[in-house]
Amino acid sequence: MKYRSRLKYILKTASTVVLFTTVITNSLSAQTPVVTDSVLQFSADVAQFRINDSLSLGEVYFAIPRHGLNFIESENGFRARYSFEVTVSRKNKIITTENWTATSFAALREDIKATQSLFNVAKFQFKPGSYVIHTKINDLNSAVHGEKKVPLKIRGVPADSLGLSDIELATEITRDTTQSVFHHNGYRVIPNPGRLFGDGLIILRFYLEIYNLALAENAFYTVQYRIFDSDNSVVKNFSPRRRKTVATNLVDVGGINIVTLHTGVYTLQVTVRDKISGQKVLKEQIFYVYRERDMKDREKVIAQHIPKNMLFKLYNSYDLQKLDAEFESAGWIATRVEKEIYKSLDLVGKQQFMGQFWYDRDPDSTTVRNEFREEYLARAEYARQNFGGFKKGWKSDRGRILLMYGTPSEIERFPSEQGLRTYQIWHYYEFEGGAVFVFVDTHDWGDYSLVHSTARDELHDEEWERWLTIQP
Known part of the structure; x- marks a missing residue:
């Protein structure tokens, strides 16, 4: 399988301490996290790049499901606002905390799709050591939020040793002269924090940096790419490609067609060998492939x-x-x-x-x-014990709402009166500015049905009270 020519660019010394921005990209629907229990399940990943012997640039990447944010009507359409809080700690001691807000606009609600992700990046300078990146994302138009902690181990690259940066997997890589926050030495690299490829992304795009190549007349180095499956068997093996050494620090940008790979977990391996010094170094990165067609041929599906x-x-x-x-x-x-x-x-x-x-x-x-x-399992058990009937407790309407949105802030219970059925009103005061779910025992069996809600994408019926009347 052919792959794109690797392009080289002389590295510049990184000087940015903290940068962040957002870009919208259509990607795999499988990659889009879901929102449950008012929790935003976003993707996060980290990568490090050498600055000098004592400093590295650590980048933290985020992919946020656009449809999971609450868009409110504004003058020119619909707008979502959300905030970031990124804390860097080491040995349980906070090193720094950065906060910022971001906005996403849509002309129409139909423009907000499940296949869209909002990509974001924050950059910090690190000395060698082990760190924890703690990220909080809050939807400023609702109570939806998410938290994630990701470990980051910074490894120094001595000036006399051949070295590689981490492999940054990407959804898109293009030449760039704008110096945006996604800029890497002449390229605009949109990250893929979920590391998921397949039907929507058939090219495995990646970016990495090579450090401390030996300079001499007619000097060259080789780069080889391999992909391993979950059984550690080689599924793609490219011959080493010879490159001219034009600087001690260079960039390698690649794209490998993975259309033949089936659903499963894989490892990309990049090996660099310096002809002059004789040194060899390799780096690996795990990625995932999902294909709809594999679901029709289950024997080809590779276990995780x-x-x-x-x-x-x-x-x-x-x-x-x-x-x-x-x-x-x-x-x-x-x-x-x-x-x-x-x-x-x-x-x-x-x-x-x-x-x-x-x-x-x-x-x-x-x-x-x-x-x-x-x-989640505690709520599922509660639903099993308290909402069971003709359906399993977690399959009932009340069970679904409990599992998806969490425990309500308040429950109003209204017993049966003459001519009226029993019903309940669940209040979620911190969700979407205050959401309501109304359940009615429509058949007098103790199996409550959802008849009305003010929550987005739920059943909405302003005349729900008609369900309370018992017909003679």
């Missing part, structure tokens, strides 16, 4: 291969029935793609998948506990 933590060990003890039951209860927060992939996996694949499913939603991946999972 992911790092282990306590949750993965827990699911290794689950049988198929227990796994299916838990994933079924999580149906309200699972994406369509996740549901299709889960159905395609065997026992081992489902065990690994469930660990990754909750890991992706963990607001703090630096700790052992997964608070999001614990809270």
Whole structure:
């Protein structure tokens, strides 16, 4: 498979301490996180680039689901406003905190699509060491919010050693002279924090920097690219390409066609060898592929291969029935793609998948506990015990609202009176400026149905009170 020519550009010394901005890009629907329980499930990733022997540029990338923000009507259409708070800490001590706000405009509501992501980046200077990046994102038009902690280990690159930056995966790379926040040595690199490629992104685009090449007459170096699947088997192997060494620090920009790769987890490996010094260095980056066609040919679906933590060990003890039951209860927060992939996996694949499913939603991946999972399953159990009837508790209307939006701020309960049915009104005071959900026991069976809500994208019926009347 052919790949784009790698372009080289002499590096400039980075001088920016903190930068941030936003850009909208259409990408895979599978990559778009979902909003549940007023929690914004955004993607985040980090990469580091050398400044000098003692400093590195650390970049933090974000992908926010545009449709998950609350757009309110404004003079020229609809506007969403959201804020960032990024805290950098080391050894439980806060080093710095940066805050900023961003805005997204849409002429029509129809212009806000599930396939759109808002990409953002913040840049910091680091000395070598281990750090934690804690990010909070708040929708300023509603109570929707999200938090995520990402570890970042800064490794210094000595001046006498061949070195590579991290591999930054991208949704788009173009030549750039605007010096925008996405600018990298002559290129505009729009990040792909979710690392997901496939039907919407068939080119694996990436950017990395090469440091400390030896300069001499007729000096050259080679770059080789390989892709491994989850079994560590080579699925793409390109011959080393020879490059002329025109500077000690260079850039490598690539795009590999991955249209033949099936759904699964892969690793991109880049190896650089300096002919003059004889030094060799390599860097790897995990990425994911999802293809709709694989769902029609389940034998081709590659089970997820992911790092282990306590949750993965827990699911290794689950049988198929227990796994299916838990994933079924999580149906309200699972994406369509996740549901299709889960159905395609065997026992081992489902065990690994469930660990990754909750890991992706963990607001703090630096700790052992997964608070999001614990809270969600606790609500699912409450729904099972209290909302059961002809449906499983979590499948009922009240169960769905409880699992998707969390525990209500207040519940008004109205018992049956002469000629009127029993009903409940759930209030969420911090959601969308105050949302209401009305449930009526429409059949007098104790199985309450949602008949009206003021929440966006929920059933809306201004004449809901007609459901209260018991017809003779």
